Amino acid sequence: MPEISVKTENLVRNFGSFVAVNQVNIEVYQKEIFGFLGANGAGKTTMIRMLCGLLKPSSGKATVGGLDVYRQSEQIKRSIGYMSQKFSLYEDLTVEENINFYGGIYDLNQKRIQKKRDEIFFSLGMGDYARTLTYDLPLGFKQRLALGCALLHDPRILFLDEPTSGVDPKARRDFWEIIHQTVALGTTIFVTTHFMEEAEYCHRVFIMDAGKIIALDTPTKLKNRYKKKSMQEVFVTLVEKQQEKKTNPMPDSNDKMS
Amino acid sequence: MSLSKDRISAIARKEFFHIIYDFRTLFIIFLMPVVQLIIFGYALNLEIQRVDMAVVDLARSTQSRKLVGQFSGSKFFRPFFYQGRLDDLEDLFKSREAKVAMVIPFDFERKLQNETSVQVQFLVDASDANAAILIRNYCNQVIMDYNENRGVKLPLPFDLRSTILFNPELKSSHFFVPGVIAMILIMISALLTSITISREKETGTMEQILVSPVRPLEIISGKVIPYIVLAFLDAAVILLVGLVVFKVPFKGSLFLLTGLTVLYILTALSLGLLISTQARTQQVAMMMALLITLLPTVMLSGLVFPIASMPKLLQYLTYLIPARYFLLIVRGIMLKGSVFSQLLGPCFFLALLTLILLGVSVKRFNMNLER
Ligand SMILES: Nc1ncnc2c1ncn2[C@@H]1O[C@H](COP(=O)(O)OP(=O)(O)OP(=O)(O)O)[C@@H](O)[C@H]1O
Ligand SMILES: [Mg+2]
Numbered sequence: 001m002p003e004i005s006v007k008t009e010n011l012v013r014n015f016g017s018f019v020a021v022n023q024v025n026i027e028v029y030q031k032e033i034f035g036f037l038g039a040n041g042a043g044k045t046t047m048i049r050m051l052c053g054l055l056k057p058s059s060g061k062a063t064v065g066g067l068d069v070y071r072q073s074e075q076i077k078r079s080i081g082y083m084s085q086k087f088s089l090y091e092d093l094t095v096e097e098n099i100n101f102y103g104g105i106y107d108l109n110q111k112r113i114q115k116k117r118d119e120i121f122f123s124l125g126m127g128d129y130a131r132t133l134t135y136d137l138p139l140g141f142k143q144r145l146a147l148g149c150a151l152l153h154d155p156r157i158l159f160l161d162e163p164t165s166g167v168d169p170k171a172r173r174d175f176w177e178i179i180h181q182t183v184a185l186g187t188t189i190f191v192t193t194h195f196m197e198e199a200e201y202c203h204r205v206f207i208m209d210a211g212k213i214i215a216l217d218t219p220t221k222l223k224n225r226y227k228k229k230s231m232q233e234v235f236v237t238l239v240e241k242q243q244e245k246k247t248n249p250m251p252d253s254n255d256k257m258s
Numbered sequence: 259m260s261l262s263k264d265r266i267s268a269i270a271r272k273e274f275f276h277i278i279y280d281f282r283t284l285f286i287i288f289l290m291p292v293v294q295l296i297i298f299g300y301a302l303n304l305e306i307q308r309v310d311m312a313v314v315d316l317a318r319s320t321q322s323r324k325l326v327g328q329f330s331g332s333k334f335f336r337p338f339f340y341q342g343r344l345d346d347l348e349d350l351f352k353s354r355e356a357k358v359a360m361v362i363p364f365d366f367e368r369k370l371q372n373e374t375s376v377q378v379q380f381l382v383d384a385s386d387a388n389a390a391i392l393i394r395n396y397c398n399q400v401i402m403d404y405n406e407n408r409g410v411k412l413p414l415p416f417d418l419r420s421t422i423l424f425n426p427e428l429k430s431s432h433f434f435v436p437g438v439i440a441m442i443l444i445m446i447s448a449l450l451t452s453i454t455i456s457r458e459k460e461t462g463t464m465e466q467i468l469v470s471p472v473r474p475l476e477i478i479s480g481k482v483i484p485y486i487v488l489a490f491l492d493a494a495v496i497l498l499v500g501l502v503v504f505k506v507p508f509k510g511s512l513f514l515l516t517g518l519t520v521l522y523i524l525t526a527l528s529l530g531l532l533i534s535t536q537a538r539t540q541q542v543a544m545m546m547a548l549l550i551t552l553l554p555t556v557m558l559s560g561l562v563f564p565i566a567s568m569p570k571l572l573q574y575l576t577y578l579i580p581a582r583y584f585l586l587i588v589r590g591i592m593l594k595g596s597v598f599s600q601l602l603g604p605c606f607f608l609a610l611l612t613l614i615l616l617g618v619s620v621k622r623f624n625m626n627l628e629r
Contacts, residue, residue, distance in 0.1 A: 052469045082469040086462025092279050097272065104268020105470045
């Protein structure tokens with residue numbers, strides 16, 4: 001029985017009368033790469049922000065690393081890493097200054113930061129980019145640097161919100177290389193993406209539409225269930241079905257799952 | 259719940275790098291006050307000279323001519339005799355032929371010899387309130403000189419000596435140097451803090467900070483500390499230019515001024531903080547900061563227009579303007595040599611304003627996080 005990293009029960013978040021996340025139940029296991037798919041506006045970012053303590057849920061329960069998001073968000077913050085959907089490094093600062101800053105706000109001492117900095121440079125094959133302005137880095141490097149910063153304090157759970165949007169396929173593969181290494185070290189990865197090929201790398205995927213779960217399983221099982229060759233096709237089929245339901249709201253119990 | 263010095267210093271250091279890498283802003287911050295000083299000190303010179311004065315000499319006596327001579331002898335006035343009807347004096351003001359008129363009564367000479375006082379009427383064009391006040395003061399001074407020459411030591415019909423006392427040459431730069439310090443400090447402090455915080459919100463780095471163990475108060479302190487230093491350096495530069503170039507006197511304690519300047523900077527930073535809790539983008543923050551600081555400070559602080567001559571309603575409004583108190587403090591310390599016990603009033607209000615602003619903005623800052 002694998003240990004549970006993230007667990008939600010009937011998690012809801014409203015913005016006014018709009019329901020962005022609607023009664024979501026998930027369990028994410030330790031050392032798992034948990035992929036999170038959904039069209040624009042499906043509620044992925046909202047979900048992650050609630051789990052990271054950036055947004056209070058409207059109702060329902062959620063624990064991260066066994067800690068309650070309502071009462072223990074301070075402790076949660078020490079054990080998670082987060083890479084937001086927006087690019088989150090300071091472009092007017094050098095690479096080194098960015099690393100020092102993020103290390104500093106996690107209370108890492110100078111020696112530890114130094115060590116991590118060398119690791120990041122090594123894994124990025126960046127050579128001596130320490131004094132380069134972040135602005136001048138290629139996007140792929142920036143993204144991996146942001147990942148490095150999110151991993152500085154060795155979080156047990158890492159939340160990545162569309163970490164590879166906008167980068168070329170080669171950089172994306174390099175990025176996933178680091179993700180696999182990180183998981184091997186015992187970290188749980190919670191990742192949202194719009195790239196279906198990335199969904200194939202995940203241990204389990206979770207598909208969301210309009211705030212609701214519409215599928216949750218391993219990529220292989222999902223492909224078998226819908227008799228499709230790729231996650232791309234599975235996703236399109238599922239979303240189309242969902243669309244049909246909205247335009248033609250017939251009760252269809254066969255579609256219920258999770 | 260204790261704050262971590264290391265985390266605050268990590269944030270402050272980062273903020274410091276932002277500041278020193280941004281040459282353009284840095285340049286503006288230190289150049290703007292100097293430009294403003296020059297504008298106020300030279301271009302907007304309020305030291306009125308050679309004011310046209312219409313003289314209606316109904317006495318036509320030796321003494322009245324002496325009085326007129328006293329005015330033409332001063333560098334402030336250019337008297338000319340007005341021959342028209344008294345009722346039409348107003349037209350002189352409308353046509354800008356004169357800014358002030360002096361009416362010497364028929365019985366001037368007789369009263370001078372027989373009575374303790376004699377009234378001379380002055381009519382001042384007050385369409386420019388500041389100029390009017392200055393002109394009134396100049397008249398007062400010339401009359402005083404006249405009385406002195408005649409060896410009379412009598413109370414004057416109007417007594418405004420206190421205004422002139424601490425600025426005997428009526429130099430406007432003496433008023434404007436403290437004014438520019440007050441204005442620049444509130445502008446850069448409020449502007450820069452609100453921009454730096456809303457920039458982090460706009461670019462998304464704020465979220466990245468907020469998922470770390472950093473506490474909101476640590477973020478605020480860390481971000482604000484470098485700006486306290488920056489604003490302070492800026493104040494020092496303005497003061498230095500004021501002392502060296504404009505020869506503004508400095509009668510009081512530099513130590514006291516330093517302490518109270520820090521208080522004022524804190525007020526301004528709290529204002530910036532409050533703006534940043536409201537503004538989502540840098541652009542909005544900038545507009546709000548300029549709107550809230552620039553115009554009200556210029557118009558309502560007593561920097562340009564004397565508060566006493568404002569409509570009652572506006573006078574009440576001035577209590578909300580931090581620069582109002584700081585001007586009293588700086589002018590008091592620099593020109594009058596005031597000590598702390600004489601400045602308790604403005605200090606109290608400034609401290610109160612800071613506490614309120616800081617309290618509200620910290621609360622709003624925390625609230626925004628929970629949204
Ligand atoms: N602060 C907010 N106030 C109001 N509505 C919001 C807020 N944040 C998100 N929403 C709405 O909630 C819905 C879900 O947004 P969310 O950002 O979670 O979607 P997403 O799945 O991350 O989409 P994307 O793929 O575009 O990033 C959207 O319709 C969005 O407009
Ligand atoms: Mg999103």
